[in-house]
Amino acid sequence: MNPEGKKMAASLYGRVNAPTERCRVSFCTDMEKSVLMSNFERRGWHQVGPDDEWNFYWASTQTCRNLFSVESGYRMNDNQMINHFPNHYELSRKDLLVKNIKRYRKELEREGSPLAEKAEVVLHGGQVVTRYVHLDFIPVTFVLPADYNMFVEEYRKSPQSTWIMKPCGKSQGTGIFLINKLSKLKKWSREAKAPFHPQLSKESYVISRYIDNPLLIGGKKFDLRLYVLVTSFRPLKAYMFQLGFCRFCTVKYDTSVTELDNMYVHLTNVSVQKHGGDYNSIHGGKMSVQNLRLFLEGTRGRAVTEKLFAAIQWLIVHSLKAVSSVMANDRHCFECYGYDIIIDNQLKPWLVEVNASPSLTSTTVNDRIMKYKLIDNILSVVLPPEGVPDVRWNKVPSFEALGNFDLLIDEELLEKEDSTNSTSRTSKNNKK
Amino acid sequence: MENIKEETIHHTAMKLAEEIKNLSIYKSFYSDVQKLVSSPSVKKEDFKQTLQQAMKEKGLDTKLRNTVFHWVRTQNKQNKLDPLTSLSKASAQWEKRIHKSLNSMCSDLETSLAKIRSQSEQEELADKWNELSTYSLDLSKYRPVYAPKDFLDVLLTLSGYVPFTKEDEPKWEFAHLPLQVKTLDQLRKIYQEWANGEPLLGVNPNMPSTVPGFATLEAERIGLGERVAVLGYAPVIQEYLKKGSPQCLRAKLWSQVLGADVKQQQIIYFNQLKKNVLEVDLMIDKLIFKDVQLTASNDDQYFVFEDLLYQVMLCFSRDGEAARAAGASALRVAVKGRHAPDCLIAFPPSGVIPFHGFTMYATPFCYLYDDPVQLYFMFRAFYMRYWHRLHYISTHPQGIVSLCLLYERLLEANEPLLWIHFRNININPIRVVFKWLMRAFSGHLPPDQLLLLWDAILGYDCLEILPLLALAILSFRKENIFQVNTLQNVDAVLADLSTISVIPLLQLALMKS
Missing domain, CATH: 3.30.470.20 (ATP-grasp fold, B domain)
Structure with a gap:
């Protein structure tokens, strides 16, 4: 290939350029994952402990919360950066996400925003329900036990549908189960309240309509x-x-x-x-x-x-x-x-x-x-x-x-x- | 001069009129025309004109034109005589070897080549037809009969079959075979649009269009492609494919070019093949399962389609059409448990003993068709037109031997330093690219790139693009190849093609420097 062609090819298949920053950045991390460490090393950064002067902290959510808590009294300077927002759970906790989205829709509705338009839709089960036209992107969800009555009301509208229960504070699929009968939920709630399961009673769950027609x-x-x-x-x-x-x-x-x-x-x-x-x-x-x-x-x-x-x-x-x-x-x-x-x-x-x-x-x-x-x-x-x-x-x-x-x-x-x-x-x- | 031309056209027309009666579409086509003649739109007074008009309106005209196009294409190829009959001897010996090793595998495993499935087995297989990945088979003792590497070793011994080899040529090169292959300049004449630097899909879809009314090249190609698809003329679509098809039209356009659309007749045919799979247990069924498992099931681009592929590959093995197209000679084997006179079958009916990676000829079509019948007929059409040439020994200009030779010549002429480097480190340069050629790059390139490459195969109706791409990739990575001196390390340099952009690379190679 001729040199011109090579130049063209090089721009077509651009490789990751070597980083230009060579000034020392000190980083700190809670998790020494190889994809993190190799990136930090490639940039020529050097590692320090959490109590040292760091510029960049790749932290766990817990560390981050501690750092931002009032008790810690830690103040970050202009040359510091961290990989979480203090209250990320507004987005990442299943119950809070639902709460925030519901509130967001209500606010838009109150403002008379066209985004909050509603219309009747036919579910593939056959029944007609009213939904937001543009903001209907989470399955119908309730927080249990708080919204139990609202859930039962919704459940009765289409008793043949399946629902999925997820504990709010857990991840990676733990504690999740499906129900298709109200009696199963009642049985679960009785067992959860039983004296030998005291820890379960404290935990809240979200229950969502199960997407039973996935692609x-x-x-x-x-x-x-x-x-x-x-x-x-x-x-x-x-x-x-x-x-x-x-x-x-x-x-x-x-x-x-x-x-x-x-x-x-x-x-x-x-x-x-x-x-x-x-x-x-x-x-x-x-x-x-x-x-x-x-x-x-x-x-x-x-x-x-x-x-x-x-x-x-x-x-x-x-x-x-x-x-x-x-x-x-x-x-x-x-x-x-x-x-x-x-x-x-x-x-x-x-x-x-x-x-x-x-x-x-x-x-x-x-x-x-x-x-x-x-x-x-x-x-x-x-x-x-x-x-x-x-x-x-x-x-x-x-x-x-x-x-x-x-x-x-x-x-x-x-x-x-x-x-x-x-x-x-x-x-x-x-x-x- | 005019007269002679007229006469040959007349002669061809006569021959066509005779032969069209033997084609599979004839019966239904004839009855469609009869129906049309009896309809009010055809007038007795002006029979020819009104019939032609009516045929156009009903789409029978397009059908007839496409049939003629496909017929003419098969005529051209069949008339060519094999210039090197000596290779057919090599081919026959190789097939004998495969059959022998199949037989010995059979006796080692104490099973038979073909037997009737028991009732319960048939039911289980039918039950799990849509999820054959759950059909439990013990395949631990089954090994692919051969791999691309073994096939290459056979090809490298071909010199033994050719007399008058020159003394100074190494025995393992293809250069001594008296076959004609094209030079890069001749390829430039074939891939004219590419060589002229015309805009192609697969370079930059957002490139501004040169046609008024379209913002980008991609929009222009979609607009044109939709019109071409409605028209439905196979030669026009083939021409269109030269510059690449957008993914959203590809499924339709490919099946139109190959005449592989699915109608009731095809569904019946497929079900017949399926029935045969359920009834008769061929020993190679296990090899097919094994091959899907070894290739598609372990590939992050294709594992999702595993269950479709079992169906398609099993049915393919029962399809005698495939053997006829490839001119393959199958064994005759008795089906254990079936009574005379119909106990003898061709083994396998398709003539193909699956080798390691055979499934890869079918996998990319999973990105175009999710219906097994459509997938099947598209794969079969490609196989019958192209892929069989990549795993049978022949002197056909599109055959694997010619493609290897073309690669060798292109490398020597256009990358002399690389050629010398390979000589110095004593590696036959065909070794590092052979599996790409034999699999038409399937499994080596990401699917989007592969489909663009196969557009070009269909568009220009030839496989020469494969050795050319092999050359272009080597050329692109040559600085890295110069740094290494073992086969293993060269393979490592060439192992990951996930960052290769096929079309720009090929166009660069074809454009004059």
Whole structure:
């Protein structure tokens, strides 16, 4: 190949450039995951303990809460940065997420916003219900025991439907079960209140209408894990990582009652599926979102595929807007959320939950490559061009710094555009 | 001159009129035309005109044109005589070897090549037809009969079958085979649109369109593609595919070009194959299961489609059409438990003893069709047109031997330093790319890139793009290859093709420097 061709090829197949920042940044971390450590090392950062002077802390949610608590009395300086917002649980706790979204809709409704439009829809069970047209992206959900009566009222409307119970404070599929009879719920609540289960009675649960018509590929159910990076809540600045993936159940989807208790059919969590006999450790039941898109475009067409992915972006943006007013918008913070989304067979996406500390453990080789890139791209988006944390920076990363992230929303940029009345600006977010 | 031309056209038309009666579509086509003739839209006074008009309106005109197109295509290829009959001897010996090893595997495992399934077995298989991954089989003792590497070793001994090999040529090169292959300049004439630097899908879909009314190249291709699909003329669609198809139209366009759309007749045919799978237990069924498990089930791009692939591959093994297209010679085997006179069957009916990775010829179609019957007929059409050439020994210009030779010549002529490097480290350069060629890159490239590559195979109706891509990849990674000197390390440099953008790389190779 001639030199010109080579130059062209090099730009076409751009490799990750070696980082330019060579100034020493000191980092601290609670979890010495290899995808984290190798990224920090590649940038030439040096590790310090939590009590030393650090610039960048990759912390557990617990450490972060402690640090921000009044008792700790810790004050961060301008050159410090941490990977969680103090009250991320407004988004990541199942009950609070639902509460915030419900409140957000009510507020919009009160303002008379067109976003809060409602209409009657026919469920595939046949009954007619009133739903938000644009903001109907979480399955009908109640918090138990608090909303028990409201739940029973809703349940009676369609007694044949299945519901899923999840403990609010747990993750990775623990404590989850399905119910299709009210008596089963009553039995559970009696047992939970029994004297020998005192710990259960304190715990609250969410109960949601189970998406019993999921989109199946190869006969199997899956959900999406997408990564969303937020660098500010007010104004909202959020980015979506292109390299999300689908997590597949290892066994065929089956809604028959006999399979209701078989969690390998219903739950896609890797932590659950790993224990199934059919778990494959080479691919780990994971397929990339790009391949999902390829499959849908190939078999269902372009228009519906584009619509689905636009609806997913819409869902993420509005779930973030729903919590933006209650989040403590500390300028030292950023956070990468793991969004779990299920797509139904009408190609409508449903938000299942949001995780504030998505797993950084790699299950396969490709998983490792993807997570390494995720961390690398997060660092380049949240850090100013000089590479040293600085809260005075305007948090507008360059196009190159985005890497595999697409801009979802930047309210500050939107406002500027509005005020300068320029409509020509094209963001990276535009459809490819 | 004019006269001679007219005469040959007349001659071809006569031959066509005779042969069309033997084609499978003839019966239904003829009855459709008869129905049309008796309809009021065809007038007796102006019979020819009105019938032609009516045929156009009913789409029979398109059907007839496509049939003629497909017929003419098969005529061209069949008339070519094999210039090297000596290779057929090599081919026959290789097949004999495969059959021998199959037989010995059978006696080692104390099973028979073909037997009737018991009633309970048939029921279980029928029951689990849609989730064959749960059909429990003990496959631990089954091994693929051969892998691409073994096939290459056979190809490298072909010199033994050719007289007058020059003294100074190493025996393991293909260069001494008296076969004609193209030079890069000749390829540039074939892949003219690419060589001229015309905009192609797969480079940058957001590139501005040169056609007024479309914002991007991708929008332009979709707009044009939709019109071409409605028209439905196979040669026009084939022309369109040269510059790449958008994924959303590909399933339709590919089946139109190959005449592989699914009607009632095809569904019946597929079910017949399925019935045969359920009734007769062929020993190679286990090899098919094993191959799907070893390839697709372990691949993060294809594991989801595992159950579809079992169905498709099992049915394929029962399909005699495939053997006819490939001209394969199958064994005759008695089915244990079945009585004469119909106990003798071709084994396997498809003539294909699956080798390691055979399933990969079918896997990419999973991104286009989720119905097993459609998937099946598309895979079969591709197999009958192209893939059989990649695993049978022949002197066909599209056959694996010619493709290997083309690769060798291209490398020597266009990357002389790499060629010398391979010589110096004593590695036959075909070794590092052979599995790509034999599998048409399936399983090596990510599916989106692979589908773009296969667009080009269909569009230009030839496989020369495969050795060319192998060359382009080596050329792109050559700096890294120069650094290493063992086969293992060269393989490591070339192992991960997930970052390769096929179309820009090929276009760069085809554009004049």
